[in-house]
Amino acid sequence: MRDIWTAGPEASGESYVAMRAGFRWDVPATFNFGSDVIDRWAQERDGPALIWRNAAGAARTLTYSDMATETNRLGNVLRAHGIAAGDRVLVMLPRIPEWMTALVGALKIGAVPIPCIEMLTPRDIEYRVRNSGAKAVICRAEQADKFVAVTGEVPVRIAIGGEAGSPADWLDWSRALAAAAETLEAAVVRADDPAIMYYTSGSTGHPKGVLHAARALYAWRVSAMYWLDLRPGERIWCTADTGWSKAGTSILFGPLSCGAASFFYDGPFVPSERLKLLAEHGVTVYCAPATELFRLVDENIAAYDLSALRRVVSSGEAMNPVVAGRWEAATGLRVDEAYGQTETLMTVLNYPGEPVKYGAMGRPSPGSELAVIDEAGRRLAQGEEGALALLTPNPQMMLGYWQDEARTAAAHVEGPEGRWYLTGDRASFDADGYLWYRGRADDVxxxxxxxxxxxxxxxxxxxxxxxxxxxxxxxxxxxxxxxxxxxxxxxxxxxxxxxxxxxxxxxxxxxxxxxxxxxxxxxxxxxxxxxxxxxxxxxxxxxxxxxxxxxx
Incomplete structure (x- = not known):
């Protein structure tokens, strides 16, 4: 597997065929994202890790060394209050720098962060806290009231900001971190140890807890290298919300593994403002859902200096070929889509330097064996529609659904080649190896x-x-x-x-x-x-x- 210090496939000139043929997973026996990525960059090639702005004009930039120090402080705070490796930490924060610090600080001590969006209701939170057994929560002070029903069940509660200060019985983020030590002995995290959990909706029942191992945090850099094509020192703006796995891979784990800086904007979606920010901050890679690009193509794009922008990608929903064509006509930059799920993250990619077919999902990522199969787990021929499946084991793949072995088992099928994970989507392959989406197999x-x-x-x-x-x-x-x-x-x-x-x-x-x-x-x-x-x-x-x- 390509080292994180080198350039991506476009710079190396590799073709897709050569990429796939030469790729080998090289997952280390232990991997702690906080110490093995953040601290390593801080020591060997420091530079911006996070560039933050909000709609009110506030600004903050964190270097890798800043991030290393801040996450050490938080790790010490959590440990001092009894949080240990394997404990779940619910992180409900918007697009503010503390979101990144919270996730990485928890990871450094081997705890398992659970990213959540602020739109969750008290009922949503109650379910997540009780289902996960979370022992700590980090949120903004004004959101603390949402946790009233479970206050007695979460021993460590940390609040950020708030004009009147932190609520009673909550730790104040700023004061706690200021008093904590700047050095930390990071936990030794084995490749298969739990590392992060996301809640995702299914067609029936409550949201599912998707539990990932440390190996996944390592493996997710593949999409940053081969799809985002990120290089050290570049700037990426991924507009995903903080509770989604896409934010993890394309704002935090992928970009920072590559030594890039993530641009983070906390403000409402205004198409003209999006274009203005892209220009002002010299964003080189822009990652946005199809819905967002749909709105942007109606703007006067020529009025903005997007000369720094060299790559535009999209995921999370099917990209409309007409919109992609309009964007390319207006900017000279094509839109390269990718497909993934919370359970696997990006496994189908469109690659720089390779042909793109608007409307197609792309081709399987390096190291991921995908097939269109029948109910018995047998591969179907080119052009035949069937279940899209990923051959396991695969380091990007989840450990399973939290405390739900039956649901985990139901998402797999044994076939002649081994055990397949069923994505729940239907697809077909064309003659060039591109996958075409044919709809959901469930009701999500x-x-x-x-x-x-x-x-x-x-x-x-x-x-x-x-x-x-x-x-x-x-x-x-x-x-x-x-x-x-x-x-x-x-x-x-x-x-x-x-x-x-x-x-x-x-x-x-x-x-x-x-x-x-x-x-x-x-x-x-x-x-x-x-x-x-x-x-x-x-x-x-x-x-x-x-x-x-x-x-x-």
Whole structure:
């Protein structure tokens, strides 16, 4: 495997075929991202690691040596309060520098950070804390009230900022770190030791805890080298939210493994502001979801100096070929898509210097064996549609779903070549080895890069007094890929109306994370059910896609 100190595939001139043929995994027996990456860069080639700005004009830059010191301090604070290797630390922070410090500081002592977005409701937090058994939480002071129900269950609570200071019984981040030592003996973390956990929505039940090992944090640099094509000293702006695995790989683990600097912006999405910031900060690699690029191509891109920008990539949702073409026409830069999941991260890539086919997912990443298989785990021929699967073992692959062996086992199938992980997506290969996405095998909704489980939204709707039954599906949307659409059967005494639809939308925003609310609500007399009484979401989803296909 290419060392982190060297340039990517474009600079080396490797073709895709040579890349795949020559690649070998070389995962070390132990790997601590904090000491083996952050501290190493700080000692051998210091430079900016994080360049932060917010909408109010505040700015901060952290070098690798700054990051090494700050994460040592936090590691000492956590240890002093009883947090040990393997303990889970829930980190619920927005796009602020402390997010990166919190994750790396926890990793340095062998603890397992759980990144979360601030949009989580108290109920969401309660589930995550109790399911994970988290022993520490780090959040902003103004978010502390969300933890009231579980305060007695989390012994270490650290709050950041707040005009009135930290809440009672919470440690103040600034004071605690200022009093802590700057040196730290990092934990020895074995390759298969748990390292980080993300919660991701499924088609049924509560969100799943996806547990990754230290080897994954090492292996995820592959996409930074071969897809992002990052080099030491470059600047990348990945706009993913902090609770998503994509933020981990393309803001933290990938870029910093390559010695690059991550640009981090805490502010609302304003298309013209995006372009202005790209120009002002000399961003060289821009990573954005298709939804974002969809908005940017309508701006006067020529008015901004994007001369430093050399690479644009997208993931999290299917890239619209028309939008990609418009972006390339406006900037001279193509959009190279990648495909991955929280369980595996990026396993299908489009590579610099190699042909791109807009609409295709790309080709398998070095070190990852993907195939389109049938129900028996046998490879299907070129052009045949089937289940997209990843051959295991693979160091990028999760350890499993947290405390759910049955679900972990159900995500795999044994075939003639070995054990395959089923992505839940369907695809086919073309003659050139490119994968083409053919849809989900389950009901998860992918809206603007957010994965939303229908049951979470349905459960929220069912708490409303007017709702007798409901089903939630993804409905195709030009801008967001899919939107959440709710089909609602009303109780007696309630009549369909636009006002009631808005009331239901507001209700969901308050019960669960706001991004999950149904952007469309349809009132129907009855839901389609199977013979055993299960909701046939697929029928409703197919109906939505059929309407979109029939539209002029």
């Amino acid at each position: 909704i992918n809206s603007a890069g957010y994965r939303i489980g229908p049951l979470e939204v349905e459960n929220a709707l069912l708490e409303h007094a007017a709702v007798q039954a409901c089903a939630v599906v993804g409905s195709p949307d030009t801008e967001r890929g899919e939107i959440v659409k709710a089909f609602v059967v009303l109780r007696a005494g309630h009549a369909p109306s636009d006002a009631l639809a808005r009331e239901l939308q507001d209700h969901v925003k308050h019960v669960t994370a706001p991004y999950k609310y149904p952007r469309a609500v349809a009132f129907i007399a009855a839901l389609p059910l199977t013979a055993t009484g299960k909701i046939k979401r697929r029928d409703l989803r197919d109906q939505e896609y059929a309407k979109a296909d029939a539209a002029p």
